[in-house]
Amino acid sequence: MKAITRTTYGGPEVLQLKEIPKPIPKENELLIRVHATTINRTDCGILTGKPYIIRAFTGLTKPRDLIPGTDFAGQVESVGKNVKSFKLGDRVWGLHDEGLASQAEYMTIRADKAVTRIPEKVSYEEAVVCAEGAHYAYNFLNKFKIDNNSKVLVNGATGAIGSASVQLLKYYGATVTAVGNTKNIELIKSLGADKVYDYQKEDFTQDTERYHFVLDAVGKSTFSKCKHLLLPKGIYVSSELGPNAQNLYLPLITKLKGGKRVVFPLPINCKRSIIFLTELLETGKFKGVVDKVYQPEQIMEAYNYVLSGQKTGNVILSMS
Numbered sequence: 629m630k631a632i633t634r635t636t637y638g639g640p641e642v643l644q645l646k647e648i649p650k651p652i653p654k655e656n657e658l659l660i661r662v663h664a665t666t667i668n669r670t671d672c673g674i675l676t677g678k679p680y681i682i683r684a685f686t687g688l689t690k691p692r693d694l695i696p697g698t699d700f701a702g703q704v705e706s707v708g709k710n711v712k713s714f715k716l717g718d719r720v721w722g723l724h725d726e727g728l729a730s731q732a733e734y735m736t737i738r739a740d741k742a743v744t745r746i747p748e749k750v751s752y753e754e755a756v757v758c759a760e761g762a763h764y765a766y767n768f769l770n771k772f773k774i775d776n777n778s779k780v781l782v783n784g785a786t787g788a789i790g791s792a793s794v795q796l797l798k799y800y801g802a803t804v805t806a807v808g809n810t811k812n813i814e815l816i817k818s819l820g821a822d823k824v825y826d827y828q829k830e831d832f833t834q835d836t837e838r839y840h841f842v843l844d845a846v847g848k849s850t851f852s853k854c855k856h857l858l859l860p861k862g863i864y865v866s867s868e869l870g871p872n873a874q875n876l877y878l879p880l881i882t883k884l885k886g887g888k889r890v891v892f893p894l895p896i897n898c899k900r901s902i903i904f905l906t907e908l909l910e911t912g913k914f915k916g917v918v919d920k921v922y923q924p925e926q927i928m929e930a931y932n933y934v935l936s937g938q939k940t941g942n943v944i945l946s947m948s
């Protein structure tokens with residue numbers, strides 16, 4: 629089969645498109661013909677091994693998996709003898725943010741992991757762009773009570789996490805102010821944002837409104853820059869560690885002080901996210917944003933683009 633491979637941590641230049649043997653599913657696994665996967669910021673972390681903490685999960689000195697890839701949408705090609713929950717031909721999608729070796733024509737996954745059927749009218753591409761960014765967005769938001777009384781500001785609303793966050797917040801009923809770049813103002817409005825800041829022309833920190841939450845989905849701001857935007861018990865969440873990894877220790881300090889605080893939610897339980905997002909996909913309440921579609925032969929170009937931090941929503945790698 630055709631697969632993207634690498635044997636060391638490094639930039640996109642360590643990636644090679646190769647012919648390697650198809651994996652063989654164990655008795656509790658599915659063999660999946662991958663049709664679409666994404667190249668996302670988690671893949672970039674696993675590719676480069678940075679931040680170094682990621683190596684605790686993906687291999688200390690060299691990558692544990694030969695093949696990168698964290699999400700997939702494809703068709704069940706065969707099942708291990710103990711698998712009862714899936715059958716040949718099922719259209720499925722899933723995610724594992726420590727790596728799934730999904731940037732290949734075939735992959736295996738345990739049937740009890742974060743894998744579920746794709747709703748009938750949803751394509752492989754439409755499903756796969758609801759995996760990584762939406763999983764993080766859901767995990768950043770589901771720790772809090774968010775409803776139609778909530779006012780939330782999302783910085784970086786054009787990214788995979790940001791664009792998913794705006795949609796999920798609207799689903800929960802919140803009033804959303806979203807910050808993005810000039811070229812995507814209409815896109816951000818179409819995701820449901822009630823008020824939009826173009827960060828290339830205006831400074832959202834000058835806003836006179838006050839919010840229950842500020843979600844910095846791109847990690848370009850800080851608690852100190854956003855604190856005045858929060859209501860007295862308001863919460864600041866960032867997708868990044870921040871300068872000097874401050875978002876790891878500020879949660880403790882701000883909790884002890886009381887009042888406005890920082891929370892750094894740990895994104896766990898991919899299976900719960902995939903089940904939740906499948907329901908939203910089925911009912912048309914969530915749609916992943918697609919930027920570009922690449923072919924396996926363009927793998928270095930694709931990773932370089934995602935590493936630039938400038939993609940809009942999600943980048944697909946087509947394995948069809």
Ligand SMILES: NC(=O)c1ccc[n+]([C@@H]2O[C@H](COP(=O)([O-])OP(=O)(O)OC[C@H]3O[C@@H](n4cnc5c(N)ncnc54)[C@H](OP(=O)(O)O)[C@@H]3O)[C@@H](O)[C@H]2O)c1
Binds near residue numbers: 787848895940
């Ligand atoms: N905590 C976690 O578990 C976790 C997991 C995955 C990812 N992350 C991190 O979360 C961040 C976002 O990930 P993602 O996949 O959503 O990113 P992404 O898809 O690469 O998007 C980032 C978006 O933000 C925009 N942007 C850049 N600078 C900005 C600024 N100053 N203000 C507002 N928008 C700006 C970019 O477009 P323009 O540059 O064109 O404006 C781009 O559309 C990344 O830093 C990633 O490393 C964290």
